[in-house]
Amino acid sequence: MDIDVKMTVNGKAVTGKVEPRTLLVQFIREHLRLTGTHVGCDTTQCGCCVVHVDGVAMKSCTMLAVQAEGRSVTTIEGLAAADGTLHPMQEAFREHHGLQCGFCTPGMVMMGVDIARRLPNADEKTVRHQLEGNICRCTGYQGIVEAIMDASAKMAAKA
Amino acid sequence: MHNFQYHRASDVNDAASKLSACDDPKLLAGGMTLLPTLKNRLAAPSDLIDLGNIAALKGIAVEGKEVVVRAMTPHAVVAASADVLKALPALASLAGNIGDPAVRHRGTIGGSVANSDPAADYPAACLGLDAVIETNKRKIAADDFFLGLFETALQEGEIITAVRFKVPDNAAYMKFRHPASGYAVVGVMVAKYGSKVRVAVTGAGPHAFRVTEMEKALEASFTPAAIANIKVSPEQLMGDIHCSAVYRSHLISVYARRAVEQMTK
Numbered sequence: 001m002d003i004d005v006k007m008t009v010n011g012k013a014v015t016g017k018v019e020p021r022t023l024l025v026q027f028i029r030e031h032l033r034l035t036g037t038h039v040g041c042d043t044t045q046c047g048c049c050v051v052h053v054d055g056v057a058m059k060s061c062t063m064l065a066v067q068a069e070g071r072s073v074t075t076i077e078g079l080a081a082a083d084g085t086l087h088p089m090q091e092a093f094r095e096h097h098g099l100q101c102g103f104c105t106p107g108m109v110m111m112g113v114d115i116a117r118r119l120p121n122a123d124e125k126t127v128r129h130q131l132e133g134n135i136c137r138c139t140g141y142q143g144i145v146e147a148i149m150d151a152s153a154k155m156a157a158k159a
Numbered sequence: 160m161h162n163f164q165y166h167r168a169s170d171v172n173d174a175a176s177k178l179s180a181c182d183d184p185k186l187l188a189g190g191m192t193l194l195p196t197l198k199n200r201l202a203a204p205s206d207l208i209d210l211g212n213i214a215a216l217k218g219i220a221v222e223g224k225e226v227v228v229r230a231m232t233p234h235a236v237v238a239a240s241a242d243v244l245k246a247l248p249a250l251a252s253l254a255g256n257i258g259d260p261a262v263r264h265r266g267t268i269g270g271s272v273a274n275s276d277p278a279a280d281y282p283a284a285c286l287g288l289d290a291v292i293e294t295n296k297r298k299i300a301a302d303d304f305f306l307g308l309f310e311t312a313l314q315e316g317e318i319i320t321a322v323r324f325k326v327p328d329n330a331a332y333m334k335f336r337h338p339a340s341g342y343a344v345v346g347v348m349v350a351k352y353g354s355k356v357r358v359a360v361t362g363a364g365p366h367a368f369r370v371t372e373m374e375k376a377l378e379a380s381f382t383p384a385a386i387a388n389i390k391v392s393p394e395q396l397m398g399d400i401h402c403s404a405v406y407r408s409h410l411i412s413v414y415a416r417r418a419v420e421q422m423t424k
Contacts, residue, residue: 001164019162020207043198045340047261057261058261058264067209111260114261133258
């Protein structure tokens with residue numbers, strides 16, 4: 001039996017009818033057609049599906065859509081400003097070339113923002129440790145870590 | 160994932176009545192173990208009863224010489240709690256090393272304890288810190304709680320509401336962390352209460368357990384040397400793809416020693 005869900009996604013109120021077993025990531029990608037959030041491993045390990053739920057990073061492949069009822073969800077599509085200006089974390093990923101194929105990037109950026117909020121001005125060791133739930137198979141992480149550290153510093157200075 | 164009926168519980172009584180009304184229900188806490196289990200079709204409950212909206216099941220309180228962590232409190236909240244960091248830093252550190260940051264934002268203490276995964280961290284904290292597991296029906300001493308592989312003293316219809324830890328004079332948790340999953344290959348919690356010592360091990364056996372021989376030796380002399388020659392027999396430990404029972408036995412001795420070293424530094 002389908003269930004009605006309503007939540008806020010990227011600032012907009014959305015509703016949908018889902019099976020109880022529908023994952024949040026399926027709801028985001030297949031119902032809302034926001035395909036920036038990726039499914040990598042589907043086993044809570046790779047972090048490609050990280051979104052923010054009430055401002056906190058969570059793996060949307062390991063959460064039911066119905067568990068997000070009434071919550072505020074932010075996906076990669078919701079990070080940039082309305083005029084298209086990139087979020088400082090996105091800008092830093094561009095600047096430091098924190099990606100190659102780009103598959104892990106939405107999750108990396110969303111986790112990067114979460115790290116920057118929780119641990120402003122985190123050092124390299126901390127950032128690497130905090131990224132253990134996000135897997136990249138191309139870059140060797142160097143550019144990603146540099147981007148997160150750079151953006152963290154800029155976000156902390158702005159706050 | 161097989162489909163199921165979904166119910167959102169408004170409070171603990173509501174969850175309990177839904178539990179008794181459903182055919183083959185499961186409680187949904189953070190879902191960090193349950194949802195992957197359902198995805199793999201290793202379980203097919205008829206109904207999931209979501210505890211996620213029960214505010215009374217969230218939060219941390221220090222009550223005298225006890226730290227009370229309510230069942231639906233996520234690991235990240237325990238790890239960052241000023242109260243826990245002050246009263247029980249070993250527990251904050253344990254919680255902050257479970258899984259990865261996104262998992263710690265959802266995974267809960269109640270879910271972890273109820274599941275009794277042999278490699279979960281919290282069971283070692285419960286046994287090592289002489290915890291009482293509070294449910295909607297009764298209070299269960301941690302010593303009587305973990306009964307087997309994924310098996311606890313919880314009865315049908317019983318819901319964990321909080322875990323009450325006794326604040327020790329000093330404690331340390333040391334863990335050989337599986338590099339991919341973060342689960343404990345072996346984890347050891349050592350805690351000192353006056354002249355009494357508790358040593359609890361997770362990751363090594365079918366469920367978390369205490370090592371009374373080490374406890375007695377440390378009560379006689381609280382030094383790393385006191386337990387240098389004490390081994391847990393591999394016969395009661397698990398061997399698997401990650402390592403043998405003999406190696407786990409070795410790791411228990413090493414990590415117990417490291418915990419004592421940290422406490423005596």
